[in-house]
Amino acid sequence: MIEIILNNEADTSELGKRIAYEIVKLDEPSIELHLEGDLGTGKTFLTRSIIVNSGWIGMVKSPTYTLCEEYDLVDSIFLHIDLYRTSEPEDIHIFNLDRKTHSKKIIIIEWPQKLVSKRDFDLKISFEHFEGKRKVLLNNNSELFSDLIKYYE
Secondary structure, three states, X not given: OEEEEEOOHHHXXXXXXXXXXXXXXXXXXXXXXXXXXXXXXXXXXXXXXXXXXXXXXOOXXXXXXOOEEEEEOOOEEEEEEEOOOOOOHXXXXXXXXXOOOOOEEEEEEEOHHHOOOOOOOOEEEEEEEEOOEEEEEEEEOOHHHHHHHHHHO
């Protein structure tokens, strides 16, 4: 686990760009990211940066009310899930996250602590407000993001 400080939106966007770079170069059928933190700490902003820097052209919407937004990039698909507003944590099952439709599937879950059944993550990013900035903890649960962790060490 490594701690970094994001001073502003440009730093958050740069982190998203670096994560996107790692995702694009990985040859994995499924990659899962979990984003934790209070409201307004940058979870959705970071997700937008990841998706756009992975090749998506267009708007990246917050799934706060829809619970899930999908971004089809031909060879890969991003499933961006936000569980903040759900009162039924098992609602995630309707998204059939384990389906195989693309050669690469990237699942990004905001508020994963609301999951009834815990899921394995490849990278967990925990955000917190810190002196007008953001403190971020990167927890690499697999070797997939070891280059990202090394970069920030």
